[in-house]
Amino acid sequence: MTQNRDNPTEISPPGGQQKTPIGQQKLHVEQQPLGDRGNFNADYISFRDYSFYYGATQVLFDINLALPERQVTALIGPSGCGKSTLLRNINRMNDLIDGVRHTGDLLIDGESVYNPYLEVISLRKRIGMVFQKSNPFPKSIYENVIYGLRVAGRRRKSVLDEAVESSLRRAALWDEVKDRLHESAFSLSGGQMQRLCIARAIANNPEIILMDEPCSALDPVATGKIEDLIHELKNDYTIVIVTHNMQQAARVSDRTAFFYLGKLIEYGETERIFMNPENSQTEAYVSGRFG
């Protein structure tokens, strides 16, 4: 296994396929109905032959991946394999970095995020993001939650109040903070801050929520709360979560994608990935024998 890590070229493509010419490569789309929640677009977020470069270094290699609507997809893989990069490209956060470049395309609901007529701001309004390190703003709890609404120009107090309460309730934080909404967000505990950031992300009423290791700095109790929250939220939102915690991925996600050295190794139903992986590296990784 260590040998593989040192020499990426030895990794076989997903599903034992040999490399197919671009365009003919089969997307990982599974056309099954999504349980009792009705039929949703299975190709909601769609990477097509997507490669990404920081300057001269390529960090994502020909990714073909279709994430279904209103489901939780977990991205797993060893550190540095490009999970965050992939996630941050969905709402084009990586545009902030100088010298980045991509090839291929990335579509959300059939529309390319790189469409020159699409404003990146309106794109980001449709996509909430929760970061690994909670990043509350130096403002009150109330102002933190409605930040997205404020920048969108919403002023009506009734609308804002209503958004604060419903978002905090959904983030399971309302009961803890309802009496101190106008105190600084820095007075919260680490777990509360992270839930505040989730509340902030859902206050905008997005379609997609991106989470980059949201529980890595939290204790098991706070992690449990956030996992419950994810279960709760997936009824309404498409969630993409990066995690290093295999149990967490198994618990919260419907689908799992395993990355290694910038390549998508295997993707499928979480249960199948964990119980019956096709690829030997996936198996090694999910069973903790990797490296």
Place this chain on the structure above:
Amino acid sequence: MSSKIKNTTGPAAPKGEVWVWFTSLGLVLGLSMVLVLFGLILFRGLSYFWPAPVTQIELREDSESALRGMTTFAGVLAKTQQRTERVLAETEEELDEEDAGALEMIPQTFTELHLFIGNRDAYGQSFRYFREDDIVARFYPDNIIRAERRSEGDGIFYPLRLQLDDGTEFDVSDEGFEAALRRVVREARSRRSEINRIERREIGRINLEINDIDLERRYLQRQEALTDSQERWLERLGERLQALQEDFAVHEAEANELRRENQANVLFFERSDGGQGRIAIGDLFRYYYPNQLGFFDRIGVFSIRFWEFVSGYPRDANMSGGIFPAIFGTFVMTLIMSVAVTPFGVIAAIYLREYAKQGPVVRSVRIAVNNLAGVPSIVFGVFGLGFFVYLMGGSIDALFFPRAAEMGTPTFGTGGILWAGLTLALLNLPVVIVATEESVSAVPRGVREGSLACGASKWQTMQRLVIPASLPGILTGMILAMARGAGEVAPLMLVGVVALAPNLPIDGNFPFIHLERKFMHLGFHIYDVGFQSPDSEAAIPTVFATTLVLIGLIVLLNLSAILLRNHIRKRHLGSAF
């Protein structure tokens, strides 16, 4: 690796610990120097206001310290010092002129008293050294007066008698003398403030209008042909001028009457050297018996003197009186500077840090800005004179005050408080830019990304999060700029500071804020009083007192900015930036 560990014998002494001692030594040195300087200024500055006792000395008849035959002096002891002087040996008369090189000089040490003897009109100087071995008697006379006068500094003398304008006279031994003196001095003070009111308010207002009309009339008269309406206008101006001049004469007469009344009562006195004199009560601003005061009386006199110093107008060629116009000028100029430099600096820094594409151009701009801080301030003064005064001021004059400019009396085209403030703003731009850049770049990335992920634009992120979060840092830059700006003198001398300004930059005359006016400044006041006055020795205490006030003003300005900063910080409770 292991061999290194083996070589160490005994407990390992941490290397480099000795440098810690050096750093603390440096700190102690620097700190003690600052404290000594500050203590000196505080002590010397405050003792200017302290009514110290007056001592009288009698000298030997033939002593060297005697002044034009006068051998008795009264004064305040400023300091006692040892002095060594090389004096000619006794044999000097026996030597020929050609042998001058052979003259024997022997060092001799003696003790000197440095006395503030006042009475500059009589002695020609306010301070004088007396050799201790010349003094035959020394005591503290009970009934000696120290008088603050309109001119020639303080007087120190014994009162003889008081002559009132109704013919009554009080001898100093009469019972009613003290009460009468106190009464007439009080009356004179209220007359003086009435005169001041008339001159500053009424006459000042009339003067301004007369100047305007005069300018317009002269301008019209220079025109070759006047239209009918211009003729009529000229006539109307003449009438108005006439009315104003009559008004002026009325107020002038009123003031002159008060002045005359103030000259009517006269105090006769005798100095310790025996010389006699008289002083009109109107010229006697305050008097007290320095050797009769108890501790709390002294505190009282001290407070009054301090208050008059900071609230009064200067007199006697800035040598005495107050320094209020200088305090006010410094304050207003510093305010103008801060108001001008902060937005410019902040905008420039934000552009440099957030919007400009980082590369060789921005890097060299940054280096240039940092080096700007090292340009001598006088260069900024020259630039301010050329750019602000001549170019901008000249253009404003040409556009809005063409007549005044044509008549040779520029309004903005000459030094003024606005140009001085802007010049100093330029001088301090690097300070604010550097401080702002630092604090803007200290705002964590997570906060920015969080904001952008919420759908905020870059500008919204700046405006709602980055700038508020870096406000404390921006204020730090402003504090540094204020401290430097308030103490700067050299560039101001080119762009509008004067030793004595007739009017304040803000007053009751329309349009109330006169940013084109010349102004007084504490730093320049120190230079002017300390180094441009005829009696430099007498100016030293004033210099210390003014320095103390300047430092106090800067501390006050900084303190308020620091309080503001702490208030802002508290709002961002717990934030790491």
